[in-house]
Amino acid sequence: QVHLVESGGGLVQSGGSLRLSCAGSRDFFSISNMGWYRQAPGKQRDLVALVRTDGSTNYADYVIGRFTISRDNAKNTVYLQMDSLKPGDTAVYYCYADVLGGDYWGQGTQVTVSD
Numbered sequence: 001q002v003h004l005v006e007s008g009g010g011l012v013q014s015g016g017s018l019r020l021s022c023a024g025s026r027d028f029f030s031i032s033n034m035g036w037y038r039q040a041p042g043k044q045r046d047l048v049a050l051v052r053t054d055g056s057t058n059y060a061d062y063v064i065g066r067f068t069i070s071r072d073n074a075k076n077t078v079y080l081q082m083d084s085l086k087p088g089d090t091a092v093y094y095c096y097a098d099v100l101g102g103d104y105w106g107q108g109t110q111v112t113v114s115d
Contacts, residue, residue, distance in 0.1 A: 002028055002104040004095045009109030012085055016113070020080040022095030022106055029076040033098040036069065036080045038091035038111075045094065049080060062088075085113045 008020040020036065035050035049069035050058045057069055068081040078095065090113050095106035 001025070002097060002099055002102075004097055004104060004106035006093070006095045006106045006109040009093060009111045011112045011114065013114050014085060014087055016085050017081070017083045018085065018111060019082065020093055020095075020109060020111075022078045022080075024076045024078070024095075024097060026076050028097070028099045030073045031100065034069075034071055034078040035096040035098075036078075037094045037096055038089075039094065039108075040091040043091075048093070050096075051078060082111070085111075087113045087115055089113050 003025045004022055006020060006022045008018060010018060012018050031053060033050060033052045036048040037045045038048050039045040048060050048063055049067055051069045051071050066084045071078045091111060092108040093111050094108045097104040
């Protein structure tokens with residue numbers, strides 16, 4: 001069974017930083033593409049960043065240069081380092097795993113950026 005557990009959300013002032021972590025089950029992590037999505041109130045869930053099994057990455061245009069996704073297969077963990085945060089980054093952030101074509105989600109962690 002696939003389990004994803006996020007941590008690291010919270011309240012931060014505009015311009016600040018947060019690092020999100022997502023711990024996954026050992027038996028699937030190394031074979032999975034991992035990512036982060038976010039969903040603001042009243043909006044759809046959108047991809048923020050993705051890191052594949054080969055280490056290649058993709059980012060949404062609005063986070064390029066501010067957010068960095070990385071993975072540590074030895075720790076079964078994917079990270080999202082978020083710098084220069086803006087109020088528009090306020091959302092629930094969800095960890096995502098693509099396990100051999102199946103989609104799995106964490107429970108979400110709230111990120112709130114104040115003016």
